[in-house]
Amino acid sequence: xxxxxxxxxxxxxxxxxxxxxxxxxxxxxxxxxxxxxxxxxxxxxxxxxxxxxxxxxxxxxxxxxxxxxxxxxxxxxxxxxxxxxxxxxxxxxxxxxxxxxxxxxxxxxxxxxxxxxxxxxxxxxxxxxxxxxxxxxxxxxxxxxxxxxxxxxxxxxxxxxxxxxxxxxxxxxxxxxxxxxxxxxxxxxxxxxxxxxx
Amino acid sequence: xxxxxxxxxxxxxxxxxxxxxxxxxxxxxxxxxxxxxxxxxxxxxxxxxxxxxxxxxxxxxxxxxxxxxxxxxxxxxxxxxxxxxxxxxxxxxxxxxxxxxxxxxxxxxxxxxxxxxxxxxxxxxxxxxxxxxxxxxxxxxxxxxxxxxxxxxxxxxxxxxxxxxxxxxxxxxxxxxxxxxxxxxxxxxxxxxxxxxx
Numbered sequence: 332x333x334x335x336x337x338x339x340x341x342x343x344x345x346x347x348x349x350x351x352x353x354x355x356x357x358x359x360x361x362x363x364x365x366x367x368x369x370x371x372x373x374x375x376x377x378x379x380x381x382x383x384x385x386x387x388x389x390x391x392x393x394x395x396x397x398x399x400x401x402x403x404x405x406x407x408x409x410x411x412x413x414x415x416x417x418x419x420x421x422x423x424x425x426x427x428x429x430x431x432x433x434x435x436x437x438x439x440x441x442x443x444x445x446x447x448x449x450x451x452x453x454x455x456x457x458x459x460x461x462x463x464x465x466x467x468x469x470x471x472x473x474x475x476x477x478x479x480x481x482x483x484x485x486x487x488x489x490x491x492x493x494x495x496x497x498x499x500x501x502x503x504x505x506x507x508x509x510x511x512x513x514x515x516x517x518x519x520x521x522x523x524x525x526x527x528x529x
Numbered sequence: 530x531x532x533x534x535x536x537x538x539x540x541x542x543x544x545x546x547x548x549x550x551x552x553x554x555x556x557x558x559x560x561x562x563x564x565x566x567x568x569x570x571x572x573x574x575x576x577x578x579x580x581x582x583x584x585x586x587x588x589x590x591x592x593x594x595x596x597x598x599x600x601x602x603x604x605x606x607x608x609x610x611x612x613x614x615x616x617x618x619x620x621x622x623x624x625x626x627x628x629x630x631x632x633x634x635x636x637x638x639x640x641x642x643x644x645x646x647x648x649x650x651x652x653x654x655x656x657x658x659x660x661x662x663x664x665x666x667x668x669x670x671x672x673x674x675x676x677x678x679x680x681x682x683x684x685x686x687x688x689x690x691x692x693x694x695x696x697x698x699x700x701x702x703x704x705x706x707x708x709x710x711x712x713x714x715x716x717x718x719x720x721x722x723x724x725x726x727x
Contacts, residue, residue, distance in 0.1 A: 337575075337579055337583060337594040338579070338592060338593070338594070340579075341575050341576065341579040341583075344571050344572040344575040347565050347571065348560075348561075349560040357621065358547065358618070359547060360579075361592070361617060363545070363546075363576075364580070364592050365592070365617075365637075370545030371576055372576075373542055374542045374543065374545055374546075374573075374576060375573045375574075376577070377535075377542040378542070378569055378570075379573035379574070380535065381538075381561075381562065382562070382569040382570045384535060385535060385539075385562055394536060394563070418563070420559045423555065
């Protein structure tokens with residue numbers, strides 16, 4: 332066994348990275364020490380600064396180092412469209428894949444009363460204020476169609492609809508490029524029953 | 530696109546990790562920011578300290594924060610055995626898999642004149658001094674049996690043998706658990722020609 336405390340501590344600390352076990356941690360440590368010290372030092376600096384300075388946007392709850400994030404302050408985005416997502420990473424995915432030009436709101440999870448995740452934890456009071464105060468014409472629910480996700484979307488959608496806001500959700504069906512043979516039965520049944528005219 | 534500079538800088542900095550592309554870097558950044566800030570802060574501290582303080586051992590050239598590493602100073606190791614490895618990680622692998630109790634020497638690469646890696650870069654002058662000054666009875670060449678590795682092992686072995694030191698190398702043949710069907714022809718031919726009596 333290697334008895335040098337600092338190298339062992341580095342390997343152990345690297346295991347906080349997702350999907351990194353003992354072997355990967357060792358490989359990463361040796362890579363940085365032998366081939367990329369400058370990269371390691373730079374990473375340490377940016378990581379330390381990020382962990383302390385990046386907070387939630389006070390308007391949309393995404394991760395940002397500012398009080399209000401760049402998407403919320405961008406004057407070119409459409410205030411009439413609000414897209415609800417679960418995670419900040421969903422915003423990046425939608426921004427890269429679509430030409431959506433409205434605003435976002437990040438829940439940070441799904442309603443799950445048994446795990447102690449209720450409307451407050453998802454910022455639904457903040458969302459309610461925005462729906463009340465802002466000229467929102469369409470609320471787009473871009474929430475994963477899992478059991479908890481659908482319940483969360485239903486909960487939010489009902490309240491927005493009660494205020495006369497148009498509520499939409501992402502289309503559900505067969506993903507592009509998928510072989511029907513390998514598609515789960517639930518999705519196939521749904522896509523079959525909601526088939527549309529060509 | 531996300532215009533928050535610090536988050537983008539974090540994602541970019543994470544790409545110095547081996548095998549981490551843009552998508553993995555984003556996933557790691559969000560994981561640390563949303564689920565493990567304490568782990569991220571700890572990693573940043575240990576990483577910064579490691580990149581600056583971990584150097585090469587002055588005796589065996591492995592990575593260590595001390596002038597001489599724990600394996601070289603351990604009085605219970607056998608000074609009569611010296612095992613030559615390419616990388617510090619090879620030491621960990623041998624320590625975990627075998628009951629070897631001798632000393633090590635780390636080359637840090639293989640002889641490769643075209644890439645500017647000669648005897649000096651591998652610390653062979655330091656190794657020659659140790660072979661001369663110390664009571665080494667057996668030199669074990671635990672170097673990968675690639676073309677450059679074999680040339681390196683041959684170069685070191687010749688010099689040590691000339692000083693009357695017993696030189697050994699790892700056995701070569703079929704790895705345990707391997708199907709012969711999938712083994713490369715070179716290894717199969719070698720194992721066949723060096724077959725031994727049961």
